[in-house]
Amino acid sequence: MEKTYYERVYEVTQQVPYGRVTTYGAIADYLTLGAARMVGWALNKSFSSGEDVPAHRVVNRKGELSGRHHFPTPTLMEELLLQEGVRVEDNVIQDFKSVFWNPSEELV
DNA sequence: CGTTTGACGGTCC
DNA sequence: CGGACCGCCAAAC
Numbered sequence: 001m002e003k004t005y006y007e008r009v010y011e012v013t014q015q016v017p018y019g020r021v022t023t024y025g026a027i028a029d030y031l032t033l034g035a036a037r038m039v040g041w042a043l044n045k046s047f048s049s050g051e052d053v054p055a056h057r058v059v060n061r062k063g064e065l066s067g068r069h070h071f072p073t074p075t076l077m078e079e080l081l082l083q084e085g086v087r088v089e090d091n092v093i094q095d096f097k098s099v100f101w102n103p104s105e106e107l108v
Numbered sequence: 109c110g111t112t113t114g115a116c117g118g119t120c121c
Numbered sequence: 122c123g124g125a126c127c128g129c130c131a132a133a134c
Contacts, residue, residue: 067115
């Protein structure tokens with residue numbers, strides 16, 4: 001049973017360190033998916049997959065909480081990030097590059 | 109089975 | 122700096 005591409009997305013997302021975030025594109029590039037859209041789609045499925053995936057640590061390349069609308073509540077994503085010490089303002093992560101976690105470089 | 113959509117990204121204007 | 126457009130690939134319709 002080979003892992004499907006979205007199962008790999010779950011693994012990478014689960015490995016994102018506390019207080020750090022990554023982008024759809026970074027994951028897509030790390031997994032060589034070729035399409036960042038697939039990451040978002042995979043994470044979307046994660047809700048019904050039963051897996052505990054910290055999808056709130058994944059944002060778009062601008063650091064915007066573009067996926068907040070897919071959470072149980074639109075404010076949950078921002079609150080979770082704030083709890084982890086990530087500065088979020090107007091649905092945008094502040095000092096994004098400082099909390100950005102690149103799997104291609106920091107993940108072995 | 110052809111068309112539309114989507115938690116994106118990069119380029120172009 | 123921001124809006125418009127195209128490309129990515131899989132799933133839903």
